[in-house]
Each structure stands twice: as C-alpha cells, then as structure tokens.
Amino acid sequence: MISYVLRRIAATVPVLAFVGLFVFFLLRLTPGDPAILIAGDQATTQQIASIRGQLGLDKPLTEQLLAWAGQLAQGNLGRSVFSDMEVTRLIGMRIEPTAMLALVAIVMALAIALPLGTLSALKAGSRTDRAVMAFAMVGFSSPVFVVAFLLVYVFALSLGWFPTQGYVPLSQGILPCLNSLVLPGLALAMLYAALLARVMRASLLEVLSEDYVRTAHAKGMKPRRVVLRHALKNAAIPVVTVVGVGIAALLGGVVVTETVFNIPGLGRLTTDAILRRDYPVVQGLILVFSLVYVTVNLLVDLSYVLFDPRIRY
Amino acid sequence: MTVTGSVAQKAPDLFQNLGGFLRANPTILIGLAVLAAFTSVALIAPYILPDPVRVNPIQRLRPPGIDHWFGTDQLGRSTLSRTLNGTRISLTIGALVTILTVTLGLGIGLVAGFVRWLDGTVMRIMDGLMAIPGILLAIALMSLFGSSVQNVVIAISVAEIPRMARVVRSSVLVLREQTYVEAAITNGAGLPRMLLRHILPNAAAPVIVQATYVFASAMIMESILSFLGAGTPPTIPSWGNMLAEARPFMQRAPWMIAFPGVALALLVLTVNVLGDALRDAIDPRLARKLRV
Numbered sequence: 001m002i003s004y005v006l007r008r009i010a011a012t013v014p015v016l017a018f019v020g021l022f023v024f025f026l027l028r029l030t031p032g033d034p035a036i037l038i039a040g041d042q043a044t045t046q047q048i049a050s051i052r053g054q055l056g057l058d059k060p061l062t063e064q065l066l067a068w069a070g071q072l073a074q075g076n077l078g079r080s081v082f083s084d085m086e087v088t089r090l091i092g093m094r095i096e097p098t099a100m101l102a103l104v105a106i107v108m109a110l111a112i113a114l115p116l117g118t119l120s121a122l123k124a125g126s127r128t129d130r131a132v133m134a135f136a137m138v139g140f141s142s143p144v145f146v147v148a149f150l151l152v153y154v155f156a157l158s159l160g161w162f163p164t165q166g167y168v169p170l171s172q173g174i175l176p177c178l179n180s181l182v183l184p185g186l187a188l189a190m191l192y193a194a195l196l197a198r199v200m201r202a203s204l205l206e207v208l209s210e211d212y213v214r215t216a217h218a219k220g221m222k223p224r225r226v227v228l229r230h231a232l233k234n235a236a237i238p239v240v241t242v243v244g245v246g247i248a249a250l251l252g253g254v255v256v257t258e259t260v261f262n263i264p265g266l267g268r269l270t271t272d273a274i275l276r277r278d279y280p281v282v283q284g285l286i287l288v289f290s291l292v293y294v295t296v297n298l299l300v301d302l303s304y305v306l307f308d309p310r311i312r313y
Numbered sequence: 314m315t316v317t318g319s320v321a322q323k324a325p326d327l328f329q330n331l332g333g334f335l336r337a338n339p340t341i342l343i344g345l346a347v348l349a350a351f352t353s354v355a356l357i358a359p360y361i362l363p364d365p366v367r368v369n370p371i372q373r374l375r376p377p378g379i380d381h382w383f384g385t386d387q388l389g390r391s392t393l394s395r396t397l398n399g400t401r402i403s404l405t406i407g408a409l410v411t412i413l414t415v416t417l418g419l420g421i422g423l424v425a426g427f428v429r430w431l432d433g434t435v436m437r438i439m440d441g442l443m444a445i446p447g448i449l450l451a452i453a454l455m456s457l458f459g460s461s462v463q464n465v466v467i468a469i470s471v472a473e474i475p476r477m478a479r480v481v482r483s484s485v486l487v488l489r490e491q492t493y494v495e496a497a498i499t500n501g502a503g504l505p506r507m508l509l510r511h512i513l514p515n516a517a518a519p520v521i522v523q524a525t526y527v528f529a530s531a532m533i534m535e536s537i538l539s540f541l542g543a544g545t546p547p548t549i550p551s552w553g554n555m556l557a558e559a560r561p562f563m564q565r566a567p568w569m570i571a572f573p574g575v576a577l578a579l580l581v582l583t584v585n586v587l588g589d590a591l592r593d594a595i596d597p598r599l600a601r602k603l604r605v
Contacts (some may be wrong), residue, residue: 249446
C-alpha cells in the first residue's frame with residue numbers, strides 16, 4: 001500500500017515537470033521579443049529594458065531556466081508586471097471565491113447527477129430514462145456562458161430571486177455568500193452534472209448485471225436493499241474517476257463563469273492577466289491550476305481502496 | 314450478456330455498405346441532415362442576407378419583428394445575418410481543428426503504440442499537456458500568438474491532440490498483439506506498410522467517434538475564446554464575439570444573446586448526438602457497456 005502511494009506520487013513528478021517546462025518556454029519561445037510583447041505597443045525602450053532585466057531575459061536560456069526552477073522550488077512565482085505584487089500573494093488573495101465556487105458547483109453537480117443517473121439506470125429503457133439522458137445530452141452540449149445567461153435572465157432579471165452578478169465573501173456570513181453563488185454554481189455544475197449522470201447510469205447498469213447482484217436477488221433480498229447495499233457502492237469507482245477527470249473542465253469553466261458573473265477569483269484574474277499581457281501571473285496561474293488537477297486525480301486514484309476492498313496495492 | 318437470437322443478424326458496416334448503415338441507424342441520418350442544413354446555411358448566408366458588418370445607427374437595438382427577424386444589435390447590425398454568418402466560422406474552425414487533431418493524434422498515437430522506446434517519453438508529454446485545463450492552455454497560447462482564425466485553430470488543436478493520441482495508442486496496443494499483425498511481421502512487412510494496411514483500418518472506429526467529440530468541443534472552445542476576447546478577431550461575426558458584445562445589453566436586448574446562444578447549443582448538440590449514435594453503431598465494445 002505505502003509503496004503504491006509513493007509510486008503514484010512519484011508518477012506525478014514528470015507531469016508537473018513538463019507543465020513547469022511548458023510554462024517556462026511558453027513565453028521564451030514566442031516569435032519576437034517577449035519583453036516587447038509584455039510591455040505593449042506604447043512602451044519606452046527603458047521600460048522594455050527593465051522588464052528584460054526583471055525576467056532575466058538578457059541571460060542565456062539554460063541560466064534562465066535554472067534560475068526560474070530555483071525560484072519555483074522556493075515557492076516564488078515572480079512579480080506581476082502590471083501591479084508589481086508578488087504573484088503568490090495575488091493568487092492567495094483570489095483563492096477564496098474560486099474555491100467556494102468550485103465547491104458549490106461540485107456539490108450541486110453530484111446532487112443533480114447521482115439521483116438522476118441512478119433513476120435512469122434502474123428504469124433503463126423507460127421514458128424517464130430517455131428524458132434524463134436527453135437532459136444530460138443538452139447539458140453536455142450547452143456552453144457554460146449560454147447556460148449562465150439563461151439562468152441570469154430567468155432567475156435574476158425576471159424573477160429577481162438571486163443577484164445578477166458579484167460575490168459576497170465568506171467573512172460576511174455563509175448564507176449571503178452561498179446565495180451569491182447559486183447561479184454561477186448552477187451554470188458551472190451543468191456540464192459536470194451531465195457528464196456524471198451518464199457515467200453513473202452506465203456504471204450502475206454494468207454492476208446490476210453482475211453475478212453478486214443476481215445472488216443477492218436470488219436469496220430474497222429486497223430490491224431496494226440490493227441497490228443500496230451492493231450496487232451503488234460498486235458503481236462508485238467510474239463515477240469518482242470522472243469527478244477527477246472532470247476537474248479539468250470545471251477549472252476551465254471557472255474562468256468563463258467568473259467573467260460572466262464578475263466574481264473576483266482566479267478565473268477572473270486569468271482573463272485580466274491575459275488581456276493585460278501580465279505573463280508572470282499567467283504562468284503562475286497555469287501552474288496552480290495544473291497542480292490542483294494533478295493533486296485531485298492523485299487523491300481520486302488513492303481513494304479507490306475505500307470503494308472497492310478487492311483493490312489491494 | 315444474454316444472447317437473444319440463435320443467429321445474430323450482422324449489422325450493415327459503415328465502410329462497406331453506407332446506405333444500409335444509415336437506414337439501420339436513423340439517428341445518424343438525422344444528425345447528418347441537420348449538420349448538412351447548418352452547412353448550407355453557412356454557405357448561402359453571405360449571398361442572400363445583408364452584410365453582417367454593415368452598421369446602421371438609426372436601427373439600433375430593434376427587437377425581432379417584420380423588418381428584422383432576429384432584431385438588431387447596438388450598432389444596428391442585423392442579428393439574423395450575423396447569427397447565420399457565424400455558422401460559417403464555427404463550422405470552419407470545428408472542421409480544421411478536427412482535421413489537425415486527427416492527423417497529428419494519429420501520428421503521435423501510432424508512433425507511441427508501435428515504437429516502444431518512444432512510448433514513455435511521448436505519453437508523459439501528452440499527460441503533461443492534459444494536466445493543463447484545455448481552455449486555459451488555449452487562452453495562454455492565444456495571448457502569445459495574437460487573435461486570428463489560424464491561431465485559434467492551432468491553440469484549440471494543441472489542447473485536443475493529447476486525448477486523441479491516447480485513444481489511438483490504446484487501440485494500437487490491443488491491435489499489435491493480434492495474430493494477423495504478427496503474421497504480417499513474420500511475412501516481412503515493414504513498419505509503414507504495417508501501420509497503413511493493418512493497424513489504421515482497424516483503429517478507425519474509436520478515432521471517428523473521438524473526432525466527432527473534438528469537433529463539438531472545438532466549436533465550444535472557439536466561442537469561449539472569442540467571448541473572453543482572446544479568440545476570433547472581433548471584426549468577424551462569430552457567435553462568441555456576438556455573445557461578448559451582447560453582454561452589456563442583456564436586459565434591453567435579450568435577443569442579441571438568445572439567437573447566437575441557441576444556434577451554438579443546437580449545433581454542438583447535433584454533433585454530440587451524432588457522436589453518441591456513431592459510437593453505439595460502430596464501437597460494439599463500448600456500445601455493449603452502455604446499451605440497455
């Protein structure tokens with residue numbers, strides 16, 4: 001078990017190293033001078049020279065890479081070109097809204113997808129099943145900002161139940177905070193819920209055709225108990241896997257959702273940084289998002305033991 | 314699995330009997346018809362509708378009516394004309410990304426699956442690319458290369474290729490163990506001949522299915538990039554650009570959002586339904602798992 005955990009953690013090293021290299025070369029290998037690209041069209045020669053010095057662009061490439069990797073190892077992501085703040089501080093200030101939004105979206109997606117997927121599998125082939133799957137297909141195909149606009153138009157502008165945009169920080173109370181996240185959370189959850197409902201249905205259908213489920217039925221166990229005791233737990237693994245893989249789509253969706261709803265989180269920071277050509281911030285954000293993705297999927301892999309005692313490492 | 318008949322009827326094959334295949338799978342036929350309708354709209358729109366970029370300040374923000382079926386935007390441009398012309402940019406980018414992704418994904422996947430000593434390195438690079446959320450990767454590339462249709466295609470393809478390469482590689486790993494492949498090697502077939510004649514035709518089904526998902530995902534990504542201001546140049550009427558411009562007028566002119574939004578969702582839905590139907594029809598291993 002411990003050796004498996006260690007091996008699994010070691011396997012993330014090359015992936016993260018690649019992301020680091022990619023982020024480093026992203027800026028350096030662009031056509032033209034990166035310092036001019038960052039400084040913009042109206043910059044003076046002095047400003048360009050100062051950016052070049054700040055990023056160490058005047059040194060040889062290998063030296064730059066070593067210096068950058070060394071800083072990274074100390075948790076130093078450099079300074080924002082736009083505000084001169086440390087990138088780590090800038091990111092730290094914006095984490096709360098994004099973490100809350102992602103959390104709300106995951107909870108909503110699970111709350112929608114698991115019951116619907118289970119219902120669909122238990123009534124496979126029925127009209128209910130087809131309706132749920134059609135709903136999942138529509139959810140799967142609707143871009144997050146189209147869903148967001150629809151929700152805002154109906155529930156904010158027309159009915160006035162929720163605010164159209166903005167974020168209330170946790171420090172002002174948990175309920176106002178959650179209230180401000182209902183619409184963005186739902187918009188973000190839609191794609192995720194559709195994906196999970198489809199996997200839940202497929203996975204449960206497969207488990208229901210297993211021998212041990214037939215045995216449970218044969219010994220006279222109540223159908224309800226068979227599903228709750230035997231089937232659901234065994235159907236969980238593919239669902240958990242997709243929760244992990246879907247994090248990538250969720251993190252991408254965060255960028256769009258925060259822009260539509262004007263939420264001052266990491267996603268909004270990303271769009272702002274890109275429009276301002278603030279590359280140290282963009283680099284830091286890509287690293288952070290990838291780190292989250294890799295960590296979540298590591299945890300997902302390790303969690304399989306909890307769901308299926310047959311899995312031993 | 315239960316066997317229903319004594320002799321299972323062989324379903325018409327996509328590659329040998331296209332007509333029979335489509336008759337046996339009406340969903341695919343309908344999906345292709347809707348896609349063809351979208352394509353015709355894209356081709357005809359510029360000839361029968363007013364110029365989508367012509368500004369008409371007197372007719373600003375007009376609601377849908379007899380004169381303007383889909384209403385007008387904040388500059389008095391026809392939403393109908395812009396929406397229908399937007400079909401072209403979405404389909405073009407979807408198609409180009411799919412072609413690029415299939416070509417490079419096949420190349421990388423075949424090499425990784427067949428040349429063992431390259432496999433580890435190549436797949437770690439693909440894993441690394443997949444660890445960066447696709448949209449983030451694409452907007453980062455766009456911010457460096459600047460907005461143009463060509464760059465949008467490249468940026469989205471970079472995000473889509475790793476998954477395609479994975480699909481191809483996993484097919485190849487199964488196929489290379491097959492007896493007929495071993496027989497071909499024994500007969501002295503070289504690597505290129507082996508890949509083209511024996512592996513490629515047998516790996517086609519999962520690649521076609523994955524390609525439809527790439528097509529749908531590319532159209533969504535393009536609209537997101539344009540919406541965030543890092544995609545198709547704003548002078549070109551793409552759905553993402555229209556939605557970005559419509560945002561401040563959401564309350565006054567909801568039609569500016571409704572028409573491009575619905576068009577985008579409908580087109581993506583069509584392609585996804587087509588992809589699912591194709592998967593059920595030509596990838597029996599997956600279909601058996603998912604079908605009732």
